[in-house]
Amino acid sequence: MSYHEAPTIAVTDAPRLGQDDRPTLRFVTCGSVDDGKSTLVGRLLYDSKTLLDDQLDALASESKTAGTTGGDLDFALLVDGLQAEREQGITIDVAYRFFATRLRRFIVADTPGHAQYTRNMATGASNADLAVVLVDARRGVITQTRRHSHILSLLGIRRVVLAVNKMDLIGFDGDRFSAIAAEYLTLAGQLGISEVQCIPVVAPDGDNIVAASARMPWYTGPTVTAYLEAVDVAGDVSQRPFRLPVQWVNRPNAEFRGFCGRIASGTIAVGDAVRAQPSGHQTHVARILTPAGECNCAGAGESITLTLVDEIDVSRGDVLTGGSAAPVSDQLAAHLVWFDEEPMVAGRRYLLKCGTASTGAVITTLKHRIAIDTMAKEGATRLDVNEIGYVHIDLDRPLVFESYRDDRDIGSFILIDPISHRTAAAGMIDVSLRRATNIHWQQRAVDKSVRARLKQQRPCVLWFTGLSGAGKSTIADLVDRRLAELGRHAALLDGDNLRHGINRDLGFSNAERIENVRRVAEIAALFVDAGLIALVALISPFRSERELARQRLEAGEFIEIHVATPLAECERRDPKGLYRKARAGDLPAFTGIAQPYEAPPAPEITIDTSELSSEAACERIISYLREHNYL
Amino acid sequence: MLDIPRTAESALPGRAGGKQLHAASHLRRLEAESIHILRETAAEFRKPVMLYSVGKDSSVLLHLAMKAFHPGKPPFPLLHVDTTWKFREMIAFRDRRARELGLDLIIHTNNDGLSQGIDPFTHGSARYTDVMKTQALRQALDLHGFDAAIGGARRDEEKSRAKERVFSHRSAAHRWDPKNQRPELWGLYNTVLAPGESMRVFPLSNWTELDVWDYILLEDIPIVPLYLAASRPVVERDGALIMVDDARMPMRPGEEPQWRSVRFRTLGCYPLTGATSSTAATLPAIVREMMASRSSERQGRVIDRDSPASMERKKAEGYF
Numbered sequence: 009m010s011y012h013e014a015p016t017i018a019v020t021d022a023p024r025l026g027q028d029d030r031p032t033l034r035f036v037t038c039g040s041v042d043d044g045k046s047t048l049v050g051r052l053l054y055d056s057k058t059l060l061d062d063q064l065d066a067l068a069s070e071s072k073t074a075g076t077t078g079g080d081l082d083f084a085l086l087v088d089g090l091q092a093e094r095e096q097g098i099t100i101d102v103a104y105r106f107f108a109t110r111l112r113r114f115i116v117a118d119t120p121g122h123a124q125y126t127r128n129m130a131t132g133a134s135n136a137d138l139a140v141v142l143v144d145a146r147r148g149v150i151t152q153t154r155r156h157s158h159i160l161s162l163l164g165i166r167r168v169v170l171a172v173n174k175m176d177l178i179g180f181d182g183d184r185f186s187a188i189a190a191e192y193l194t195l196a197g198q199l200g201i202s203e204v205q206c207i208p209v210v211a212p213d214g215d216n217i218v219a220a221s222a223r224m225p226w227y228t229g230p231t232v233t234a235y236l237e238a239v240d241v242a243g244d245v246s247q248r249p250f251r252l253p254v255q256w257v258n259r260p261n262a263e264f265r266g267f268c269g270r271i272a273s274g275t276i277a278v279g280d281a282v283r284a285q286p287s288g289h290q291t292h293v294a295r296i297l298t299p300a301g302e303c304n305c306a307g308a309g310e311s312i313t314l315t316l317v318d319e320i321d322v323s324r325g326d327v328l329t330g331g332s333a334a335p336v337s338d339q340l341a342a343h344l345v346w347f348d349e350e351p352m353v354a355g356r357r358y359l360l361k362c363g364t365a366s367t368g369a370v371i372t373t374l375k376h377r378i379a380i381d382t383m384a385k386e387g388a389t390r391l392d393v394n395e396i397g398y399v400h401i402d403l404d405r406p407l408v409f410e411s412y413r414d415d416r417d418i419g420s421f422i423l424i425d426p427i428s429h430r431t432a433a434a435g436m437i438d439v440s441l442r443r444a445t446n447i448h449w450q451q452r453a454v455d456k457s458v459r460a461r462l463k464q465q466r467p468c469v470l471w472f473t474g475l476s477g478a479g480k481s482t483i484a485d486l487v488d489r490r491l492a493e494l495g496r497h498a499a500l501l502d503g504d505n506l507r508h509g510i511n512r513d514l515g516f517s518n519a520e521r522i523e524n525v526r527r528v529a530e531i532a533a534l535f536v537d538a539g540l541i542a543l544v545a546l547i548s549p550f551r552s553e554r555e556l557a558r559q560r561l562e563a564g565e566f567i568e569i570h571v572a573t574p575l576a577e578c579e580r581r582d583p584k585g586l587y588r589k590a591r592a593g594d595l596p597a598f599t600g601i602a603q604p605y606e607a608p609p610a611p612e613i614t615i616d617t618s619e620l621s622s623e624a625a626c627e628r629i630i631s632y633l634r635e636h637n638y639l
Numbered sequence: 640m641l642d643i644p645r646t647a648e649s650a651l652p653g654r655a656g657g658k659q660l661h662a663a664s665h666l667r668r669l670e671a672e673s674i675h676i677l678r679e680t681a682a683e684f685r686k687p688v689m690l691y692s693v694g695k696d697s698s699v700l701l702h703l704a705m706k707a708f709h710p711g712k713p714p715f716p717l718l719h720v721d722t723t724w725k726f727r728e729m730i731a732f733r734d735r736r737a738r739e740l741g742l743d744l745i746i747h748t749n750n751d752g753l754s755q756g757i758d759p760f761t762h763g764s765a766r767y768t769d770v771m772k773t774q775a776l777r778q779a780l781d782l783h784g785f786d787a788a789i790g791g792a793r794r795d796e797e798k799s800r801a802k803e804r805v806f807s808h809r810s811a812a813h814r815w816d817p818k819n820q821r822p823e824l825w826g827l828y829n830t831v832l833a834p835g836e837s838m839r840v841f842p843l844s845n846w847t848e849l850d851v852w853d854y855i856l857l858e859d860i861p862i863v864p865l866y867l868a869a870s871r872p873v874v875e876r877d878g879a880l881i882m883v884d885d886a887r888m889p890m891r892p893g894e895e896p897q898w899r900s901v902r903f904r905t906l907g908c909y910p911l912t913g914a915t916s917s918t919a920a921t922l923p924a925i926v927r928e929m930m931a932s933r934s935s936e937r938q939g940r941v942i943d944r945d946s947p948a949s950m951e952r953k954k955a956e957g958y959f
């Protein structure tokens with residue numbers, strides 16, 4: 009039989025032109041390298057007679073020169089489109105393929121199996137109604153299968169076809185197939201994938217792809233094509249409240265002011281009440297323009313233009329809503345699939361796009377990372393490429409959104425790296441961490457937090473207190489340098505140095521010591537306002553003055569570090585010869601000798617340099633800053 | 640045809656009647672997606688332009704742009720890269736459509752190539768396409784400082800196109816890096832550019848050739864008459880039927896133009912575009928013929944066949 013006369017599900021009675029309303033099913037294929045995804049998709053194209061003579065001729069000649077099937081038709085070549093892929097014999101990017109049967113049209117996203125290309129799988133899954141997961145019958149459910157299924161479940165895929173491929177290589181063993189199916193069903197259950205159809209196939213030969221396999225009579229379920237044609241994937245977005253993310257404000261002339269966008273959910277009719285969010289202004293719909301003309305109503309998925317009865321301020325990024333209001337928040341909890349080679353580190357700043365809105369965003373906390381193999385939540389300080397985590401995000405301005413569970417359109421977002429412009433992550437909103445108190449949002453002045461976000465750090469004061477010679481300046485200097493290496497902005501205020509400038513008029517009387525501390529605290533607070541990390545190295549012997557400095561700042565901004573090196577050790581070191589002078593009576597108010605030093609009762613950090621090197625002390629402080637999300 | 644009349648309210652489809660409309664038929668879904676992409680482009684870029692190649696895909700794209708910004712006009716000009724070897728009927732159609740719709744049409748020709756006398760007969764299709772199409776397009780984009788160029792390419796056309804993004808990034812040198820494409824999830828597009836970089840935007844990515852014809856019929860979109868069969872002077876050369884559109888085409892020994900009933904599945908430069916023998920002189924007849932066809936539309940294009948990976952390479956260099 010020539011390949012021009014393949015047996016099939018051909019488009020024999022395609023509907024009449026313009027009347028063709030066969031629905032489209034979008035699905036994604038995933039599996040590990042060499043599981044045969046491209047071959048399966050190529051086979052579907054071939055069997056649906058989507059391929060034309062010149063393409064088949066090209067396939068036949070390429071199968072001989074570039075194929076991996078010893079001259080037989082290599083169906084993977086139909087899909088592996090990029091030259092580099094054909095050279096390497098692997099799929100390196102997501103490809104979209106189109107085919108149709110008598111009952112349905114299909115758009116399939118064929119995605120690569122290597123671990124480093126997980127982002128493409130998430131991409132393919134983001135617009136899919138269903139997934140076809142391939143496993144090699146010889147290997148069964150492996151780590152990649154778990155990883156991919158987990159991503160599918162995170163992206164809201166609830167229906168999966170498990171195609172157990174290469175059944176010929178295990179002698180069409182039905183028991184082995186059942187065991188793999190059972191293992192996968194357990195996994196799917198844990199992931200909330202509610203509908204699974206397991207099908208044993210031989211992709212290159214077409215067994216159970218279109219026609220039932222005579223070689224596996226023990227399998228009585230549907231073929232891959234039969235299942236794809238019949239599965240019900242209707243969503244319920246039209247039953248949800250009306251949401252229209254505003255894309256574009258159309259103002260061709262003074263009389264017309266229309267708000268354009270694609271309806272994310274619900275329906276809308278002329279006369280319906282709508283509100284603009286986040287402003288909250290309310291009005292009614294005057295006209296609805298659709299691509300097919302002016303209408304009385306429109307529903308989810310349509311790209312429309314609305315005009316409103318009252319002139320209210322609405323711009324791109326706002327959402328027009330009907331029914332219950334959508335949540336608005338500037339703090340979100342979300343799942344992230346990390347895409348970028350540059351790892352995710354809490355505190356960094358990104359551009360977040362959700363619906364038609366864009367805003368600056370900072371990942372404040374990585375709550376946990378999810379171990380792909382076990383799905384266990386584990387503590388982590390960063391996400392590497394292809395890792396999945398659950399994070400808290402602070403936004404520069406409040407966002408109108410829905411939970412991803414309810415609405416893919418305004419429950420999803422991407423993070424864009426502000427420097428490389430790469431798409432760093434895909435996100436799925438879980439919940440708001442707080443309701444934005446100020447829904448009538450006004451542009452706030454540039455304040456401490458805005459500046460801090462620009463600098464990708466939480467500003468604070470590291471207040472080193474302790475006896476002379478305890479090691480305050482040495483450690484503060486190391487921390488300063490370490491922060492600079494990390495690209496953070498700090499400023500070091502050293503007591504001795506300040507006495508050469510702003511405090512040169514002050515002596516060492518108690519009153520002057522207090523004024524000295526007060527001035528340093530004020531300067532440190534100004535630095536915090538500027539978004540900096542201020543390092544203060546100052547004996548500051550009195551508890552009350554340190555407490556005043558603490559109160560000058562907001563909660564969490566004052567980190568007291570007691571450099572608690574014992575007096576005897578400080579005196580032994582005596583780097584500036586001051587203890588000698590004090591013992592000789594030359595320094596009448598020297599702390600620790602003639603003046604008391606009031607040790608802090610509950611410092612955030614205590615360091616004894618007789619036990620800890622300065623470098624170790626520095627690292628301990630940096631770890632503290634990381635753990636408490638200052639960095 | 641492009642005017643959406645403001646009808647009396649009673650005549651508009653109501654909630655019940657609208658149910659069918661909302662069932663979002665296949666073509667309406669594609670239409671909604673394409674309009675969404677066109678509006679994103681207008682909203683996110685400083686200076687977009689729509690590549691208008693005068694073919695059927697361009698006709699659909701233009702029609703969608705008119706709808707997307709109705710009752711206003713598309714907020715971007717049209718750009719036609721004129722190699723000077725396009726079919727005469729294409730040029731006449733182009734000028735008429737731009738005039739009828741009142742749109743700003745920029746026509747760019749690579750004058751360097753023209754003065755070097757580059758033509759498809761003596762310099763070969765690869766060299767000619769590079770100079771008169773790829774380089775010409777890059778010149779035009781640079782000259783006007785466009786940061787987004789909207790084109791009518793579809794993923795079903797060709798294998799390397801199947802992998803291209805809807806918003807496809809180009810370096811400052813207009814190069815496409817297929818291995819380093821920005822992932823596209825949901826309807827979210829990363830449109831951020833560094834200075835000098837640009838984006839190619841493909842609103843018809845998810846359409847098939849059949850969808851395009853179906854939509855042209857449904858919406859009664861004007862197309863160049865070359866798509867319909869008529870008696871035309873052709874010569875058979877290297878396995879393709881080439882129409883002798885003007886006197887610049889040199890005849891090879893033994894060649895004599897013959898009048899045959901032919902039509903074109905794709906349109907480009909006449910010396911590089913093969914015709915198919917056909918008597919399908921109406922749109923429905925074309926589509927019937929196409930559905931029964933056993934060859935792909937790009938088969939008639941001489942330029943794609945230069946080498947197996949020719950499209951991928953041309954795209955990496957900046958071709959559309």
